Amino acid sequence: MTADTHPPRDEAELEERLSRPSPSLGSALANIAGDLVILGAGGKMGPTLARMAKRANPERRVVAVSRWSDRSAAESLESYGVETVRVDLLDAESRAALPDAPNVVFMAGQKFGTMGSPATTWAMNAGVPAHVAERYAGARTVVFSTGNVYALTTPESGGSREHDVPAPIGEYAFSCLARERLFTDASARLGTPVAIVRLNYAHDLRYGVLTDLAVRIANGESIDLRMSCVNVIWQGDANALALAALAHATSPEPYIVNVAGRDVPCVEDLAKALATRLGKTPIFTGEAAADSLLSNSSRMHELSREPLLPLDTLLDWVADWVKNGGRLLGKPTNFERRDGQF
Numbered sequence: 219m220t221a222d223t224h225p226p227r228d229e230a231e232l233e234e235r236l237s238r239p240s241p242s243l244g245s246a247l248a249n250i251a252g253d254l255v256i257l258g259a260g261g262k263m264g265p266t267l268a269r270m271a272k273r274a275n276p277e278r279r280v281v282a283v284s285r286w287s288d289r290s291a292a293e294s295l296e297s298y299g300v301e302t303v304r305v306d307l308l309d310a311e312s313r314a315a316l317p318d319a320p321n322v323v324f325m326a327g328q329k330f331g332t333m334g335s336p337a338t339t340w341a342m343n344a345g346v347p348a349h350v351a352e353r354y355a356g357a358r359t360v361v362f363s364t365g366n367v368y369a370l371t372t373p374e375s376g377g378s379r380e381h382d383v384p385a386p387i388g389e390y391a392f393s394c395l396a397r398e399r400l401f402t403d404a405s406a407r408l409g410t411p412v413a414i415v416r417l418n419y420a421h422d423l424r425y426g427v428l429t430d431l432a433v434r435i436a437n438g439e440s441i442d443l444r445m446s447c448v449n450v451i452w453q454g455d456a457n458a459l460a461l462a463a464l465a466h467a468t469s470p471e472p473y474i475v476n477v478a479g480r481d482v483p484c485v486e487d488l489a490k491a492l493a494t495r496l497g498k499t500p501i502f503t504g505e506a507a508a509d510s511l512l513s514n515s516s517r518m519h520e521l522s523r524e525p526l527l528p529l530d531t532l533l534d535w536v537a538d539w540v541k542n543g544g545r546l547l548g549k550p551t552n553f554e555r556r557d558g559q560f
Contacts, residue, residue, distance in 0.1 A: 223531055225538035229545060232423055237269035240458040240524050244274045250358065250464050253279040255319040257307065257350060258326030258362075260284030262547065263420060265291050267323065267457040268300050274461065281317050283307075307346045313353065321464060322359040324350060327397070329364075329390050333559050336389045343393035344400065351404035358411045358467045360460055361401045365418030365449065365478065366391040366558065370509040373447045373482045377512035380416070380474040388558020402472055411467035418449045418478040418513040420456040421532060423539040425547040428532060431485070432492045432540040435500050441489045442554040446506035448485055449478035449513055452527035462521040476513040480526060485554075488533070495537035507556070 226232035256268050259282035268282040281301045286292040292302040306312040307326050328342040347361075368378035369385035386392045398414055405412040419427050427448050434441055459477045466473045486502065493500040552560055 225535040226423065233266055233269070236266035236422060236454045236457065237273060238454060239270050239274035240455075240522060242522055242524055243270070243458050243462060246462040246465050246522070247275060250321060252320035253281065253317070254321040254323065255281045255283060255317055256323045256325060257283045258324065259295075260286055260288065260291060261325060262422060262425060262549070263453060263457065264325050265295055266453065267325070267460065268295055269298050270457050271461055272298055272300050281319065283316065307350070308341060313349060316353060319354070320357050322350075322354050322357045323362075323460065323464070324359060324401075325362045327362070327394070329560050339390060340393050340396070343390075344396035347397045347400045351400055351408070351410065354410070355404065355408040356410055358464055359401065360413045360415060360463045360467065361397065361472075362460065363398050363414050363416045364391070364394050365416050365476065365511060365513040367395045367398065367416065368511065368513065370556070371512055372509050373484070373512060375512075375514075376516075377449070377478070377482055377514035378476075379514045380476060380517055386558070388560070390560050391558050405468070405472050406470040409469050411469045412472035413463040413467040414472050414474045415460045415463055416474065416476045416513060417456060417460075418476065418511070419451070419551060419553060420453040421450055421536075422453045423535055424545055425549050425551070426450070426453075426536075427551050427553045428488065428492065428536040429540065429546065430550050430553065431489050432496065432536050433546065435489060435493050435496055435498050436540055438498075438501065440501040440503040441485065442504045443486055443502050443506045444504040444556055445510050445554045446484055446486075446508075447482045447510040447512060448488070448553055449482060449515070450488075450529065450532065451477065451479045452532055455526045459518060459521045466520065475517050475521060476515050477518060478513040478515040479529065480515055481529065482510075482512050483529065491533050492537055495533065496541055511553075
């Protein structure tokens with residue numbers, strides 16, 4: 219949701235773009251009064267989402283909660299007027315420092331490392347939500363979830379819809395469904411207005427599906443085609459849509475919405491488009507399957523009718539970022555995994 223089309227030149231410009239509110243976000247949140255607490259704000263999306271919330275309404279108190287192992291990230295947010303609080307959500311004594319607030323965005327969770335530490339994944343994705351749901355009973359809450367709770371589906375279907383019965387694959391996906399169920403219970407039992415955002419896949423130039431592809435192409439590595447198609451959405455758009463979901467939170471049943479790209483492009487086509495921009499020839503392996511992990515985003519228009527950043531623009535930015543040696547987070551999405559093992 220940005221008018222700029224030239225690629226971000228550095229991380230400062232990238233983070234400004236990622237945190238730039240959409241024109242309609244301020245009005246979407248105008249009737250949502252009170253402080254906003256963002257839990258798990260130290261992750262990949264949290265800092266820019268917190269900064270966007272503050273930019274959308276500078277008078278609102280925004281509190282970003284994390285362990286803040288990277289203190290510089292907290293200091294950066296503080297320079298933009300976002301308060302930071304250090305809390306380990308797994309620790310009961312630490313959780314006592316959580317600030318009161320009528321509005322909450324819950325972003326905490328674990329995906330990578332599930333195979334090596336499944337117990338920690340369940341503690342983060344199910345144990346922590348149980349505590350948070352009780353702590354913020356009655357607070358308007360946006361819960362980040364994932365399209366991984368769905369079954370694989372064909373691109374011809376347009377992807378899974380919110381009313382489809384979940385069919386998770388692997389412990390990560392099951393633990394995310396547990397997170398949803400716990401907040402759904404809070405919505406019914408405690409009267410907590412909840413919106414569940416099933417995200418699939420947000421893209422910052424420093425990480426994301428397209429960055430994974432571009433890096434492999436640049437390094438002469440093969441592209442696995444078994445997960446034949448994929449959703450891609452600019453993280454700035456995903457931030458704005460998730461914040462807008464605060465106004466749609468409901469009880470006793472949560473409001474559920476897929477946040478994903480409008481299209482379901484094929485991985486082979488994306489790789490070829492990036493390879494052309496990088497001046498490389500892609501190498502492919504594996505046979506494209508008939509089904510993939512895909513989300514239908516048609517309901518997303520209820521959050522905003524503004525256009526998303528075009529896919530071609532995002533492809534241009536990713537290629538430029540990788541070609542010019544932009545910093546990477548070193549966190550591959552593993553989007554190609556069909557067994558749910560992360």
